[in-house]
Amino acid sequence: MFLTLITFLPLIGALFLVFMPKESVAAIKQTALAVAVADFLLSIFLWTNFDNTSHKMQFELNVPWIEAWGINFHVGLDGISLLLYVMTTFLTMICVIASWDVKIHVREYMIAMLTLSTGMLGVFIALDLFMFYVFWEFQLIPMYIIIGVWGGPRRVYASIKFFLFTAVGSLLMLVAILWIYLHIQETTGVATADILYITEHLSAPLGTQKWLWMAFFLAFAIKVPMFPFHTWLPDAHVEAPTAGSVILAGVLLKMGTYGFLRFNLPFFPQASYEFVPMIAWLSIIGIIYGALVSMVQVDLKKLVAYSSVSHLGFVMLGIFALNPYGIQGALIQNINHGISTGALFLLVGIIYDRRHTRLISEFGGLAKIMPKYAICFMIVALSSIGLPGMNGFVGEFLILLGVFQVNGLWAACATSGVILAACYILWMFQRVMFLEVKNPKNMNLKDMNVREMFTVVPLIILIFWIGLYPKPFMDTFDASVTHLVSKVNPDNFRPKQEHHDNDHNDKQNEKHGEHARLITPTEMASLNHTLQMPALIKE
C-alpha cells in the first residue's frame, strides 16, 4: 500500500495542481516541489526498510484489477528495481528545481512532470504484464507533451518521432504479451499476466522463445536505445527542455535496460543465451559509434546525447555478459549514467539559459568567467569518462570485468569506448572551458546561482559517494542479481573458454582473485561481497 501511495503521490499532486489558478505561478511551483520532495523522502524510506538479503519482491501489493481476465494490480520492488525507483523520485525532484525558470504554461508543465513521474514509477514496480504495459505506454503521453510544448525549434518533429519509435516497439511487445498470456492460460490453466508466475511457469520451445524474445527486445532496444534503433534519441534530447532531457536520459532509457533484466532474461533464458553474441556486437558498435559521433558534434547537447548511446552500450554489454559482475556493473552503471548524464544535461541547460545557444564554437574560456560552473562541469565530465574515485569507474570496471570472463575480444573492443569517451569529453571541455575568451558575449556571463547549485551539487555528491563507497548501492541488488544469474545462466551455460575441464570452479575463483588484486582498496571493500558469487551460485 505504501509503495502504491508513493507511486501515485505525484499524480495526486498533479490533479491538485489542475485546480490551482494558473496565475499563481509561485504557488504552483512550490506545490510541485513539495510533492516531489515528499515523494523522494518517502521513497528513501523504502530503501531503508528494504531487506538486502532477499531476492524476493518486497512491499508487495496484489489486488484484483480486471477479474474477468485474471489481471491484478500487483506491485513490488526487488533489488533490480529499487535503486531505479529511488532515482526516479530523486531526478523528478531535481527536475522540478531545474525547471524553476520555465516561462510559459507553468502549471501545465508541472502537471506533465508529476504525471510523468507516476508513469515511470509505475513501470518499475509493475508485476503484472498488463499493468506494466499500461504504465509503459502511459508515460509516453506526458513526455511527448513535455518535448512538444516546451521543447526547442524542431520540437514537434522530435516529439512525434519519439512517440512513434517507442510505439512501434511496444506494440509488438503487446503482441508477445498477449501470446504469453494465452499460452500460460493454455498450459497451466491459470488466466494470469503475473510476472512472477510467468517467470516460474513459462515454457515454450526455443524457436517460439526467440520470436517472443525479439518482440520484447525491439521494445526495449528502442528505448535503451541500442545501436540501429537510436536515431530518435539525439532529436528528442536536443529538442527537449533541460528537465525533459534529464528525465529522458536518467529514467526513460533505464526502462529499456530494466525491461531486459525483468523480462528478456528471466522469461527466455535460453533465447537470451542464444542472442548474446548479437547483443554484444550491437552494444560494441553502439559504444564505439556513439563515441565517434559524439566526437564530431558541434552542439553540446547532441554530444551528450550520443554519449548516452555509447554509455548505454556498456550497460547492455554488462547485462548480456550474463554473470554477476556484468549485471551488477550494468545496474550500477544505470544509476551512474542517470546521475552523470543528468548532470551534464543540467549543466548544458544552465549555459543555454544564459546564451541561448549550445554550439561549442560559441564558447571558450568559460573557466575564467564561471569558475564554479567549470568545477562542476569538470567533475561531472570526469565521472562520465569513468575516472577512478568517481561513479563511472565502478560501473564500467565491473562491466568490463564481467565481459572479460565471457569474451576477451568484446572486452577489448568495449574498452576502446572508454578511451574514446575521454577524447570527446575532454576535447569538448577544452573547447568550452579553456582557451581564450574570444566571444565578447561570454564576457559577462553570470556564474551558477544558488538554485542551480541545488540541482547539480546533490548529483556531484552522489558521483563521489558511489565512486568511493558504492557498498550501500551495490548491496541492494546483490541478492537479486545472484538469483537472476543462477536462473538465467546456471553453470552448464557457462561459455566454453571458461571451462578448464576439471576444477573449473576453483580456477574461476582464482581468476576473480587476480582481477580483484588490480583494484584499489576502496573498490576491494565493495567487491568483497561479490567475490563470493560463484560459490553462491554453486549452492
Add this chain to the structure above:
Amino acid sequence: MEPILAPESIDLIALAPVIVLSFFAMMVLVVDLFGGRNKTLLVFISLVGLLMTAISAFAKNPIPAYSFNDSYIVDHLSLFFICIFTISSALAILLSVEYNEREGIRAGEYYALILFCTIGMILLASSTDMIMIFLGIEIVSISLYVLTGIRRDNHRSNEAALKYFLLGAFATGFLLYGMTMVYGSTGSTNLFKIAEVVQNPSAQSNPLLLMGLVLLIIGFGFKVASVPFHMWAPDVYQGAPTPITAFMAVGPKAAAFAAFFRVFAETFPEMAPSWEILLSTIAVLSMFFGNLGAIMQTNIKRMLAFSSISHAGYILIAVIAKNSLGGSSLLFYMLAYAFTIFGLFGIIIILGRKGEENLEIENYSGLAYRHPILALSMTVFLLSLGGLPPFAGFIAKFYIFSAAIQQGLITLVIFAVLNSVISFYYYLKVVVFMYMKEPEAEFQISLTPLTLFVVFIGVFVTINMGIFPGSIIALASH
C-alpha cells in the same frame, strides 16, 4: 393451407423492444404534427422511448430465446447490442438538439428517423434469418439516407445523401443476390438451418454457396465501410450533419457488425478457410487505407471517416477470430468506440460554427490555451481511438487482439499493431495543433450544456472503461 407462422411461435415479449420503439417513433411523428416549432417535447419522447426500449429488451427471460420460427433471437449478443444502440441513439439525439438549433434543422422527422433507424439496428442484431437481416439493413439504410440529406439547403449534404443512396442501393443489391445464392445452395434462409447444412463437407465446396458468401462479404463490407467498399464514407461523413456522422460511425456500423458476426462467425465457421483469407485481406486493406488516408486529411470529419474505416478493419479481426472471445471483444469494442466517438464529435460540434465551418484541423490551433478542458478531453478521445492506455480504446484493442491470438492469427495482429502506430501519427497531429501551435484566431464557441454533457459522459466512460474495465468485460463475456 397451413399458416406460415404457428401462433405459439409469435412471441411478442421477445419482440418488445422493437414494438416499444416503433410506438414511440410514431408518437414522435404524431406529436410533431401538433407540436409547432418547439421540438423539446420530441426530444423528450425520443429519449423516454429509448430508455423504455432498453428496459423492455430485458423482459424476455430466460435467454437465449428463439421465436418466429427461429428467425428472431434474444441472446446475450443481441441484448448487449440493443444497449449499445439505445445509448448511441440517445447520445446522438442529445448532440442534435443544440446543433439543429444552430444549423436551422427544423424537421421533426429527424428524431423519428433516428428511432426508426434504431429499430432497424435492433432487428439486425437480433435476427437469425437472412430475410430479417435484409429488412433490418434496409430500415437502417433508408433512415440514414434521409438523415444524411436532411440539410436540404446544403449542397454538400445533398451530394452525400445521393452518393450514399446510390452506392448503398447498389451494395444492397449485392447483399440480396448473395442471400439468394446462399438460399439456393442450402435451401433455407434461416441461419441455424444453413449452419446445419454446411456441416456437410460436400455442401461447403458448392461454388454457388461460395459465390454467395463473396457477395455477402461485399454487401456487409459496404455497410461497415471497409476497403475496397469504403469510397462513400469520407464524403458522406463530411456531408452529413455532425451528430448524424457520429451516429453513423457507431450505431449502424455496430449493427452491421452484429449481423456480420452472426452470419460469418456463427453460421459459417466451418467454412472459415474459404472466407477467412478474403476477410483478412479486407481487414488489412481497411486498416492501411484508412490510416494512410487519414494522414492526408485536413478536415477533421474526413479524417475521422478514414479513421473509422481503419477501425472497421480492427473490428473485422473480431469476426475473423470467430470465437467467443471475438464476440465479447466485439461488444466491448463497440461500446468503448461509441462513447469515444460521441464525445469527440461533441467537441467538434462545440468548436464548429454555423454552416459546418471551422472543421479544419488547423482551426484547432492553440485550443489548449483557450479551453484547456476541451483540449484535454479531445486528447483523451484521440488517444483512446489510437489505443493508448489507460483509455477504453486500449482495452478494446487488447480484447480483440487476444481473441485473434487465441485463434492463432498472429500475422493479422501484427498488421493491426503496426497500423496503430500509423494511426498515432494523425491522432497526434490534432494534439500537435491543439497544444503546440499558437492560436490563429479567437475561438468563438458557445459552450452549450447538452453537448458538453455528452462530452463529459464520453470522457468519463472512456477513462473509466480504460482503468476499471472489469465490470463491462464481465458483462460482455457472459
